[in-house]
Amino acid sequence: MFNVLPDNLKEKIKKQYRLRRLVVVLIFVLFVQISFLIFLFPSWIMSEYKERDSLDQINFQNSSVISQNTDAVLQTINDTNTAIDVINTAFKYPKVVPLFDAVISAKSKSISLRQLTYSAEGTSTASLSLEGIAATRQDLVSFVENLQKSGSFANVVSPVSNLEKDRDIDFSVSLDSN
Amino acid sequence: MKKFNPLKQIIVLLSLLVVALCFVYYFCFVDIQNKNINASELQNKMEAAAKRDDYLMSVRQAVQNSNNDIEKVNDSILGKGDDADFIDLLENTARFDGLEISIDSLNIDDTFLNSADLTTLDVDATVDGGWSDMYVFLNQVESLPFVSRVEKFGLISSSDGTSAGKWSGILEVRVLEYK
Numbered sequence: 001m002f003n004v005l006p007d008n009l010k011e012k013i014k015k016q017y018r019l020r021r022l023v024v025v026l027i028f029v030l031f032v033q034i035s036f037l038i039f040l041f042p043s044w045i046m047s048e049y050k051e052r053d054s055l056d057q058i059n060f061q062n063s064s065v066i067s068q069n070t071d072a073v074l075q076t077i078n079d080t081n082t083a084i085d086v087i088n089t090a091f092k093y094p095k096v097v098p099l100f101d102a103v104i105s106a107k108s109k110s111i112s113l114r115q116l117t118y119s120a121e122g123t124s125t126a127s128l129s130l131e132g133i134a135a136t137r138q139d140l141v142s143f144v145e146n147l148q149k150s151g152s153f154a155n156v157v158s159p160v161s162n163l164e165k166d167r168d169i170d171f172s173v174s175l176d177s178n
Numbered sequence: 179m180k181k182f183n184p185l186k187q188i189i190v191l192l193s194l195l196v197v198a199l200c201f202v203y204y205f206c207f208v209d210i211q212n213k214n215i216n217a218s219e220l221q222n223k224m225e226a227a228a229k230r231d232d233y234l235m236s237v238r239q240a241v242q243n244s245n246n247d248i249e250k251v252n253d254s255i256l257g258k259g260d261d262a263d264f265i266d267l268l269e270n271t272a273r274f275d276g277l278e279i280s281i282d283s284l285n286i287d288d289t290f291l292n293s294a295d296l297t298t299l300d301v302d303a304t305v306d307g308g309w310s311d312m313y314v315f316l317n318q319v320e321s322l323p324f325v326s327r328v329e330k331f332g333l334i335s336s337s338d339g340t341s342a343g344k345w346s347g348i349l350e351v352r353v354l355e356y357k
Contacts, residue, residue, distance in 0.1 A: 019185040026192035033199040040206050047213035054220035061227045073238050080248050082293060083255060083354075090291055091327045091354060097317055117332040 094126040094177045099152055103130060103175075106146035110135035128153075128175040137166045144173060154178045254325045256355040261299055264324065264353055268301065271322075275315045277307035290352065299355045300329075305347040306336070312345050325354040 002010065096118045103116065115131035134140035144158045155176040162171040241248070256264055265281055272279035282302040290298045305315065312333060320328060330350035335343055 016185065019183070019189060023185060023188055023192065026189060026196060029196050030192060030199065033196065033203060037199070037203060037206065040203070040210070044206060044210050044213075047210045047217065050217040051213045051220070054217045054224065057224055058220055058227070061224060061231070064231065069238070070234055073234065073241055076241055076248065077237070079295065080251055082295065083251050086291055086293065086296055086354065087251070087254070087325050091325050091352075093327045095320055096328050096331050097313075097320055100313070100316070114335040115333065117330070118328070119330050120328060 089123060092123040093120040094124065096126075099126065099128055099175075099177055102150045102152035103128070103147065106143055106150055108139060108142065110139040111143045124177075125154075126177040128177070130171075130173045130175070132171060134162075134169045134171055135167065137163055137169060140169055140171050147173070147175060152178060254323060254354075255296070256299060256324050256353050258356045261355070264299065265301070267322070268303065268319070268351075271318050272303075272305055272307075272315055275307070275318065276311045277305045277315055279303055279305045286355070287352070288357075293357075295357055297355050297357050299353045301349075301351050301353065303349045303351075305349060307345065307347075309333075309343070309345055312347055319349065319351060327352045 002013070005013070099118060100116065103113075107113065111132060111134050113130060113132035115129075117129045118126060119128075120126045134143065140158070140162060144156055147153055147156045153175045155174075157174040158171065162169060162173075261284065265284070269279050269281070280303065282304055283300075284302075285300040287298045287300050305312065307315075316328075316331060319326070328349070328351050330348065332348045334346050336346045
């Protein structure tokens with residue numbers, strides 16, 4: 001039947017078929033797209049609520065008492081650390097009493113002190129200067145040796161001029177603590 | 179005037195719809211992706227914040243447990259404006275030990291410490307009395323309830339040089355103080 005039609009009509013009918021086929025394909029594609037969109041919608045809703053939920057939780061967390069008190073806690077820790085650091089460094093010094101004790105322990109009855117001066121020079125060192133009268137030269141030498149042996153002083157300096165006299169010697173001794 | 183084929187019109191319309199839906203589909207997909215990425219980042223932040231909160235809780239607990247020690251540290255530092263109390267303490271200690279004391283100078287020294295909250299009070303004093311009293315006083319000065327540092331302590335015999343005689347002393351002490 002189709003073959004008996006004239007060529008131009010046959011061509012026209014074929015064109016119509018192609019167009020209709022294209023329409024069917026397009027409708028199918030449209031249907032697939034709409035199906036995809038319908039299936040995508042729950043995912044979109046889930047993502048939306050997941051995001052909102054996370055935002056709410058973050059806001060809640062940021063407004064919690066713990067987060068708000070952070071600065072105060074950190075300030076307390078910092079202040080205390082600063083104070084402890086200062087106490088342990090700047091205010092550390094060789095105590096005076098043990099050094100004076102060492103001097104007095106090294107002294108015999110024939111040594112008479114008339115001046116003791118302590119000066120802190122840092123966190124671990126201090127200097128002492130002593131002045132006094134020694135009964136004899138040997139007493140002074142013993143006194144200086146005792147100071148050196150005491151272990152409390154890194155440096156004991158007794159000028160040679162201390163030994164000029166042999167009795168009732170006015171002496172001065174400089175000491176550096178360990 | 180040329181009349182449009184209705185089928186062609188339908189094809190054009192359908193094509194436009196397909197293209198439009200492609201765009202809608204693309205934007206939906208990108209939006210979902212962005213929302214998921216955003217939610218994931220927020221979750222990570224939340225987990226980090228939760229860990230930080232746990233850490234802060236433990237730090238707070240530790241601070242509370244150490245409150246007594248922190249108070250001891252704070253109490254050992256002279257309060258702002260408590261200079262007079264410290265001078266009274268020093269004078270009373272000396273007098274209790276039987277010494278005569280006179281405060282020669284008081285000075286707030288901001289240069290000793292490089293701190294925004296802490297400074298030092300420098301006290302220079304002269305004391306007079308017996309050797310043993312001086313020794314007790316020195317012991318007590320080094321055991322004061324405030325953080326202090328004896329910068330200088332000098333003793334000069336004002337009698338014949340025996341320990342039993344009178345001694346004159348100079349004391350330079352530095353005390354930690356809040357600004």
